[in-house]
Amino acid sequence: xxxxxxxxxxxxxxxxxxxxxxxxxxxxxxxxxxxxxxxxxxxxxxxxxxxxxxxxxxxxxxxxxxxxxxxxxxxxxxxxxxxxxxxxxxxxxxxxxxxxxxxxxxxxxxxxxxxxxxxxxxxxxxxxxxxxxxxxxxxxxxxxxxxxxxxxxxxxxxxxxxxxxxxxxxxxxxxxxxxxxxxxxxxxxxxxxxxxxxxxxxxxxxxxxxxxxxxxxxxxxxxxxxxxxxxxxxxxxxxxxxxxxxxxxxxxxxxxxxxxxxxxxxxxxxxxxxxxxxxxxxxxxxxxxxxxxxxx
Numbered sequence: 565x566x567x568x569x570x571x572x573x574x575x576x577x578x579x580x581x582x583x584x585x586x587x588x589x590x591x592x593x594x595x596x597x598x599x600x601x602x603x604x605x606x607x608x609x610x611x612x613x614x615x616x617x618x619x620x621x622x623x624x625x626x627x628x629x630x631x632x633x634x635x636x637x638x639x640x641x642x643x644x645x646x647x648x649x650x651x652x653x654x655x656x657x658x659x660x661x662x663x664x665x666x667x668x669x670x671x672x673x674x675x676x677x678x679x680x681x682x683x684x685x686x687x688x689x690x691x692x693x694x695x696x697x698x699x700x701x702x703x704x705x706x707x708x709x710x711x712x713x714x715x716x717x718x719x720x721x722x723x724x725x726x727x728x729x730x731x732x733x734x735x736x737x738x739x740x741x742x743x744x745x746x747x748x749x750x751x752x753x754x755x756x757x758x759x760x761x762x763x764x765x766x767x768x769x770x771x772x773x774x775x776x777x778x779x780x781x782x783x784x785x786x787x788x789x790x791x792x793x794x795x796x797x798x799x800x801x802x803x804x805x806x807x808x809x810x811x812x813x814x815x816x817x818x819x820x821x822x823x824x825x826x827x828x829x830x831x832x833x834x835x836x837x838x839x840x841x842x843x844x845x846x847x848x849x850x851x852x853x854x855x856x857x858x859x860x
Contacts, residue, residue, distance in 0.1 A: 571600035667826050670783040672841035674828050675775045677821055680840055684818070686769030691753050699748045702741055709735030742806055750802045754795060762791035774843045779836075780827070786838065794836035 567584055573596060574582045580593035583604050591605030666674065695703075707714075712732040720727070760767050763785055765777040777794070779786060786794070798817050804810030817831045824830070827839050 569604070664826075669780065669827070669839045669841055670778060672776075672778075672843065675773075675840040675842045677828070679773045679775060679842065680821065681818075683767070683769035683773040683775055686772055687757065687767050690768055691749075691756055694752045694756065695749050698752060699745055702745050702748065706738060706741040706745060709738035709741060746803050746805060750799060753799050753802065754792075757799070758788065758791045758795050761794065762786050762788045770840075774845065775840055776843055777833075777838050777840055780839055781837065786836070790836045790838065794832045794838055797832035797835045798830075 567586070569584055569586045571581050571594075572584050574580045574589070574593055577593065579596050581596050581598070581600055582589045582593045583591050583600075585604060594600060668674075713734055716731050719725075757767050761777055765786060766775065770776060777786060778784075779790065798814060801810035801813040804813070821828045821830045821833075824834075827833075829839060833839060
């Protein structure tokens with residue numbers, strides 16, 4: 565005697581009910597305490613068909629009469645005689661990342677090396693003029709103390725004399741005068757550059773070229789401490805000019821912005837954490853007004 569179709573407790577799992585269609589269990593089970601639906605369970609929806617894989621591109625056959633095999637799958641065919649070299653039509657060329665934009669500290673462009681060099685030369689000329697006034701007597705006395713050795717050196721050069729005899733000794737005051745000259749020159753340079761840079765960020769040369777020194781972190785005056793640290797790296801080696809080491813150190817500092825990226829900082833800028841920027845040009849009274857479409 566067969567069992568009539570209907571929902572019955574599943575003997576294999578008494579916690580569930582399943583539908584008996586008279587010949588076997590069909591459909592998914594339901595909890596034993598759930599109300600079964602009328603009739604058999606609904607048939608599950610058919611699964612969507614799997615997408616067909618894309619057709620594999622066929623490689624062009626090898627030219628007749630030529631040796632070799634056709635290129636493999638995924639490899640572009642090599643250039644044929646008379647065809648330009650390069651990737652096939654439609655293949656993207658390799659590109660490199662674009663150069664990052666130049667930084668603009670506090671919204672201002674960085675000063676160019678040429679403008680900085682001209683401004684420094686103007687400042688050197690001003691300091692030299694101050695030394696001619698203040699240090700002139702000491703330099704004249706130093707030359708007098710060194711004159712015997714200088715005259716002998718010049719005479720040997722003119723007469724092309726070859727001798728191992730030492731040059732005449734310098735005067736007794738030559739060493740003291742040399743120290744005094746270097747101390748005065750260093751003090752004049754400090755008095756010229758540090759106060760003006762601390763308050764306005766500009767020396768006379770930088771004002772002429774429209775340059776300004778600013779801290780990296782904030783748009784504010786440098787202050788005496790930061791201006792002094794900035795000048796120390798470049799100015800203090802003046803005391804070592806008697807052995808040429810000071811000049812070499814200053815030359816290295818002077819060319820260091822050429823190799824610093826992206827802020828073009830010299831060694832004395834790195835010491836004080838400053839940058840040199842180019843100020844915008846102020847319009848002259850006779851300049852035509854800028855139209856709205858012009859680029860500033």
